[in-house]
Amino acid sequence: MGMAVVEARHLAHDHQFHVLAIDDSIIDRKLIERLLKTSSYHVTAVDSGSKALEFLGLNHNNYSIESAAQDDISLIITDYCMPGMSGYDLLRRIKESESFKDTPVVIMSSQNVPSRINTCLQQGAQDLFLKPLQLSHVTNLKSHLFRSSTSNTRTHHQNNNHVH
Amino acid sequence: MDVIQMQRTWVEYTKSLYREGFLDSQFAQLQLLQDESNPDFVVEVVSLFFEDSERLLNELTKVIDQQQGVDFKKVDAHVHQLKGSSSSIGAQRVKNACVAFRSFCDEQNIEGSLRCLHQVKQEYFLVKNKLENLFSLERKIVAAGGSVPTEELNFL
Numbered sequence: 432m433g434m435a436v437v438e439a440r441h442l443a444h445d446h447q448f449h450v451l452a453i454d455d456s457i458i459d460r461k462l463i464e465r466l467l468k469t470s471s472y473h474v475t476a477v478d479s480g481s482k483a484l485e486f487l488g489l490n491h492n493n494y495s496i497e498s499a500a501q502d503d504i505s506l507i508i509t510d511y512c513m514p515g516m517s518g519y520d521l522l523r524r525i526k527e528s529e530s531f532k533d534t535p536v537v538i539m540s541s542q543n544v545p546s547r548i549n550t551c552l553q554q555g556a557q558d559l560f561l562k563p564l565q566l567s568h569v570t571n572l573k574s575h576l577f578r579s580s581t582s583n584t585r586t587h588h589q590n591n592n593h594v595h
Numbered sequence: 596m597d598v599i600q601m602q603r604t605w606v607e608y609t610k611s612l613y614r615e616g617f618l619d620s621q622f623a624q625l626q627l628l629q630d631e632s633n634p635d636f637v638v639e640v641v642s643l644f645f646e647d648s649e650r651l652l653n654e655l656t657k658v659i660d661q662q663q664g665v666d667f668k669k670v671d672a673h674v675h676q677l678k679g680s681s682s683s684i685g686a687q688r689v690k691n692a693c694v695a696f697r698s699f700c701d702e703q704n705i706e707g708s709l710r711c712l713h714q715v716k717q718e719y720f721l722v723k724n725k726l727e728n729l730f731s732l733e734r735k736i737v738a739a740g741g742s743v744p745t746e747e748l749n750f751l
Contacts, residue, residue, distance in 0.1 A: 458680040
């Protein structure tokens, strides 16, 4: 593959934000992908925290190996409750890494547990979305992309407390 | 039935599904996500839901049937998954049945769990049947040259 092709790929992504989504549910991955695409995001969806780390090029010691993802990922959105590595553990690994500690991370959870929300925010998550995911969640994402990693917010969670 | 009649039937049938609690507003979210560039989105997600749910229901039946003692952690994990996916597509009655199921899992109550499994299966097959009817009607409308009148669902 020549340099021209690689460059073209970067250019194509110039005006598109690339989001990495993690959820063990195939239904939720389909929903997240479609929701994100309505806002013209480029989406990579994986089914586990370990696959996410692999994609990001993070090995066991969080030293990054060569990965195109490093220049590319604008936001990471992950389910909290997953078999194997939880969304919280993934969040921690991302925030401990050199390459991705400033990448905004959003957590999705089916349970409205205040202590969980606080723990995630303290660990550096940008926000926690209550499932099921809806269009209103996605329209709020752009503000997270431009916010610095040090300022967290709970406004979206509080405003979108749909309890079914 | 001509296209207009089929469209009217579709609207009434859809409204009844919401009214009777089979579907909630999350299903409307799915319908909003369907457009000319993603014309089959709802059918695709719901098909995934059908496959995944039947897998989970089979697993649940196996786990609860164990003679050597029920692994409630496993049962709870499966019900949690089913609760999540039914919530994501707006299958309200299935979701509610899962919520009830989980409390029996917490109590490690085998009788209660068996009853709940039966209830969840019942709700699942009911909504599956309803949605298949709906999709069948949609196919007929499209085949007759019409379009599915989702804009008429403004009561949501």
